[in-house]
Amino acid sequence: MLITNVSDLQPLVKSKKVTPSRAPFRLQPCGCGPRDRRGTPRVERARRIAVLVGQTDNAYRRSILWLYSNAMTARGMAPTIRIADNNEGQLSATEVSTRLLQGKDPPDALITSSSVFAEGALDAARWLGVDVPGGFMIATVSDGPIAEQARPSITALRLDTSAAARRLLDLLARRLHNGGAAAAPATMTLDLTVRESTLRVG
Template sequence: MMAHARLADVAEHAGVSTTTASQVFSGKRPVSADTRRRVLESAAALGYRPKGRTGTIGVLVRPAEAVTSFLAGTTSFSTITGAVTLGLLNAGYTAFVSSSHAELTAIAARLDGAVVLHPNFEDETLHELESRRIPVVAFDRDPSGSSFEWWVGINYFSSFIRLIQHIHATGGDTIGLIIGETDNMYRRSILQAYSALAVSSGNRQLIRVADNDEGVEGARAAATRLLEANPDCNAILTSSSVFAAGAEAAVTRRGLSVPEDVRIASVLDGAPAETAACPITSLRLDTTAIASRVVEVLEERFRDGEPPVVHQCIPLELVVRGSTARAG
């Protein structure tokens, strides 16, 4: 990487004229896909940033299941992604949305900034964009506990504790947990809250992992295994509304009733929870607040300001429905 790469350096590295390289960044004239690729790869290799603002913000949707689970009915990823995208458009930016690290970093030289949604453990995109000096912020923290401070998120732990306490208060004293596979702060916070309350109340930890790609059916299978091994389980907490629908299917297939025999709650709300045969208690995201705060933090970074002092600032609203109605 050159200390002060010029457009001419990029053009020479890519084997094109300076005019052609300029057209790749300006978009004023058509350039072949192969030429565009070579110029952008050269810009990335040399650390070149075009002068002037492009107004383009890259949005990386990190969880692998965010795209595949959309057709299964999971709405949390789509609503967060849509809200952040619209928030950027409303602020006057152009948004480039992708679920691919390679795709986003390939056009990094054309970005003014980036947003990473739900970073992975030791997230490679955060590291790479930081190394290229591209302003980047994240919704949720990198679960590795890295020193990256430009993030905002939800106070998951206290919200989850409140949800589990609600289940206890309605008679659910043996609670199973159906959770997905992706290692991020959301998943870790669920496990932390569930385990903390289980230990403090002296209850067993009944955790089953569902296959993200199998959606409702994966959760149904996991809940079936849970109930077969633990017939005294009278409540199930799930990490998504799709999993909650699967848990409800497992309960009814065993000839049991919701909520009389087994209470069900979803950590995040969504259409499958709202439209279930017995509507499912959930925690609801304020996506407008998420989008507004993400854009605010990104623009603060553009101004060379300071990272947020309070990171976990987005509330979750407890929405009580029939699935956790009090017994009797």
């Protein structure tokens, strides 16, 4: 399934800091990976990036699509959005990713909304003989044991769930005590965990 109209999506999640770059998808490892003669990490940028999300229409999904679509269109690139069947999970992600990689102009990078979908994409690349990360980089917005234990391991955004739970309880307590909503929306920092699936040598 392909989404072509994303103009009605609204930003629901904001990153704490956004650093503009000429490329829309550049993952730079800190303290690891290949380096040049000056000791600077060498990371090859993606040429074309796709995104794979589930069917459920919620704030999480809309935020991913909004941020991704804005990043692509701001750089003159057409968004490539694919939908996986939530009930089929990894199998659906494998099927969708297989068709994507077999297309006329396949992407060389994929962002997924879950680590289950990321592993499905990894299965598709393996089945087609596409090297990860050499020919196809994979990253997921949702970290967990699946991304960590995959081979190759999958780059992911990690949320401190303990800190998020404490923040949620604090907000609920304040609302009950004050009888109203919080004065400002709470923000949580996401940590980028760079792993083998995006360590492409330039």
